[in-house]
Amino acid sequence: MTSSWQQKPMRYTWSEDEAMSDTHPSLEVTVADIQMKNPVMTASGTFGYGSEYVDFIDLNQIGAIVVKGITSVPWVGNAMPRIFETPSGMLNAIGLQNVGVDGFIDKKLPYLRNFDVPVIVNICGEQVEEYLEVTEKLDAADGVAAIELNISCPNLHCGGMSFGVDPKLTDELVKGVRKKTSLPLLVKLSPNITDITVIARAAEDAGADGLSVINTALGMAIDINTRRPQLANITGGLSGPAIKPIAVRMVWQVYNAVSIPIIGMGGIMTGDDAIEFFIAGASAVAVGTANFVNPRASLDVVEGIKEYLEQHRLHSIAELVGSLEIP
Amino acid sequence: MTSSWQQKPMRYTWSEDEAMSDTHPSLEVTVADIQMKNPVMTASGTFGYGSEYVDFIDLNQIGAIVVKGITSVPWVGNAMPRIFETPSGMLNAIGLQNVGVDGFIDKKLPYLRNFDVPVIVNICGEQVEEYLEVTEKLDAADGVAAIELNISCPNLHCGGMSFGVDPKLTDELVKGVRKKTSLPLLVKLSPNITDITVIARAAEDAGADGLSVINTALGMAIDINTRRPQLANITGGLSGPAIKPIAVRMVWQVYNAVSIPIIGMGGIMTGDDAIEFFIAGASAVAVGTANFVNPRASLDVVEGIKEYLEQHRLHSIAELVGSLEIP
């Protein structure tokens, strides 16, 4: 499938465009100033650096690639075991194993520049300074479309999630990063919180251009034979269809609290799942764990969205965003 | 299965008891002063008032029956639809439809008094005063073994969950109820919170005898064809295996934060699931959504626990509680 975006001549006026899109809905969206052929991103940590999937999909057809969380220096990651399957979900405690920002810019980014797809870099750190350092380097690099600030990683002992549950820390961090870059800035929120709208508003007020909702839910599993945790890190992040109802609820709450766009994620396996997030208030979605089950998942979701739009005679995603009808 | 408790002559000394239990582990537990033949309760709202299950199980064989949430006056409940299935889970927004405390005492409690099983009454309200009124009436009634204070119902517009996410309100409510009764007092905690240990400690300090962990997680689902919420209440509580990893994590966190016993629940379908909760720190467990799938679920869980104890040559649940080994 090539998206209608690639075929649409620029001279079309609005009305011609409208007429046309009766049969060819436009999947194109611009979210937080990131122009995308379609509203489907890959979720950070579930798509590597893109190259791992080229046997299965044409990266040019994805809305945007969000790469694995990057830190100021390479991180070795947590001990094993790091993942565990749970009913309709999985726990992970990878511990942000990554090549570091320099390694990313030198070794990973050049490959991604070969494609015509926005690359969004997910960044993390234990201290504000680390986030700032990474941001400065990415701002200077060629081929970064946006930064996604991970303030919600459940697998870091300090930093990470602690930012994501404290509006003051969120404010400080987002303001700091905001000063270091003019790239679109997404802030990724944690579901492990009493009221997600407090952090959402703090991030918006501090200058975020968009919000990624949600990161994984903190969970735990135990091997009853050894009586040890199933993850070396004891707890880990729960992802997959199991958390979809929580994610949809949070997208809806955040949509009603802020006016910047939302990237919805959490358990999206199909186009229909994505539509639920749009109706709840997401302007784009990200596909995470589904990539592990089906390497073509992100494009299958694109296809499913397109079919839904066609069936329902909708012209664009915008008509769906936040369209929840409360009887 | 008849539990070993019923067969154990009282004259046995400790050492004889020990020797015997090599082959017959004791499932008997006393949790928050509630004496139970085994550590398996039914979760509030998933077992009605017991009578609904008598075609399938002998109520005398359950550890304790926790009845549907009771309020000061009868509640009509939420509009339909009230439930929706999600991957490995379900959403509910019943809205505490119940006969009210007087109706419960008059019409439901007499039936339950026919059985030799502790009856724990889950209570809820919108105002502190309502909780107090219900408590006073239950304290005076015959056949109530304990009160479970529901400060975590996600389906009430005011009251309910708002208590469960605010340590000051929790303190006020638990202290108030504590003064009205000498019955064992369990406080049921909400998972929809940043740090569950804050509320757990507040409840403990205010005089709770035990903690029920967890109530349902707030979720939402949307019908993509009508664009309406799948529940009339818009959001609802997520239960079932999907939330088990979150529940186990919270039991473990609470276990490390308080010294009163914990009743663990959230997605328990089998004896093995229950064992996970014991190892995480629960002294007893409750079986909820599983009752809908398998009307014998609670007794199947008892049976599974017994088999595990036998296989692992354990004499009692106590040996398991909080026995998580961190390598």
Added chain:
Amino acid sequence: MPTLAKKVDLSTEVISNELIAENHYLLRCSCPEIAASTLPGQFIHVLISQGSGLLLRRPFTVYTVEDDQITMLYQLIGEGTNVLSGLKCGDSIRVLGPLGNTFDLSVTPNPAIIVGGGAGIASLMLLATALRDADVHTLALVGSMNQARLLSVKDLQAIGVDTHIATDDGSVGHHGFVTELLNHTLETRDLQNPAIYACGPDGMLRAVTKIGLDSGIPTQLAMENRMGCALGVCLGCVCKVQLPEGGFEYQRVCTEGPVFNAKDIVW
């Protein structure tokens, strides 16, 4: 109202599971206890696949009872019925039942008018059989989307019920709604003591209710709703019922229903 039998939950094997009309299947299994005691309108709660992401059971009316066997006639709707339709002879399912109340036949109707829309007719087949057994004159009005999806006509005719058809596309029978057939029947025939028994989509049931109320004919509806427990404890399956003393309450389709008096339902 007859007393209800003890409920059982048993594991059984699929005997056959066949496509009998476009999008509709008939599943047969052996359930002696349930076969022995099911009353018209009662249903079973079926655990399709244990340990799958599909957590809850699915409710279906018992379509027919033959010796130790029961059948259910079901429409493909979503994931549950999709998995169900893939079951083969020998595969196992768990069946909980018999559940719910039954039709009120305390006043013998003449004629009994059965109105089924789509798969709704499946909930009325045991009733038709009971009426035949009681020598009650019975008319059946069967509505469906088109001829390919038409259900139960032969089964009804086989037990001697005077059966009329309506299809949305006119491919067979009356071209239009089954409620139009009902109106037509009431207008053109001289009926002594008629009673209506209906099951089908909400829109149809509302229309039938209006016809029944307007013409003063006793009308019973077999209602549907999403079910959790099907045993009366989760309160998930309720419908809104008017109280004689005024006001309303939510009653459980699985316990107070599935059969309700049409005049009591608040839509």
Added chain:
Amino acid sequence: MPTLAKKVDLSTEVISNELIAENHYLLRCSCPEIAASTLPGQFIHVLISQGSGLLLRRPFTVYTVEDDQITMLYQLIGEGTNVLSGLKCGDSIRVLGPLGNTFDLSVTPNPAIIVGGGAGIASLMLLATALRDADVHTLALVGSMNQARLLSVKDLQAIGVDTHIATDDGSVGHHGFVTELLNHTLETRDLQNPAIYACGPDGMLRAVTKIGLDSGIPTQLAMENRMGCALGVCLGCVCKVQLPEGGFEYQRVCTEGPVFNAKDIVW
């Protein structure tokens, strides 16, 4: 190291799925692309049932390749393999592969000593076949719990591999661990240029590693770990690997492995 083939993800039908030893099954399916390019030690990632509560795929080594078909030999462990064992001819599964690296055969061993514990032998069968094809003298040491669970001995003998058995209960072959057989072989035979290739439980692999290191024999291990993606992106499947420059890093069993040099693994 041979270059790796393009990976594919395809839906295919089970051709056969048989119990071949207590607790162990052999599943055969047609996967021309995978059959054409799988190297010894490589594995497939199998989606057992779509839309079930079992979210992730399950990894299995390709056991044999015959024309367009591949087989996998698997042990019943938990829910995934349990569901898998229920699949019948004609049921569909999705297969992603070929995945991972292969054994390093850059120096021709003489003899090649294959050491398999339990289902671990399944990961070494294609290697045995490749060695036979390359006329490498090969010994196989096969360990199992007991005779009933013994795997692959006939398959190995059928391709002319000199095969020795150890069982935990002595019901057949050497009474004891397969590592004792390995020690015995090294002590009693005069081996020119031996190399060890092992797969099995962690305890066995650690013992094999010690034997290999102590005796200076090049030793390769086929490692296992829980897998998410099997494509190198989730970093869930890592094992701890010593770096030449000191220190260690976590390497992915699905990408840098499953075959590792035993001397590099940090246990």
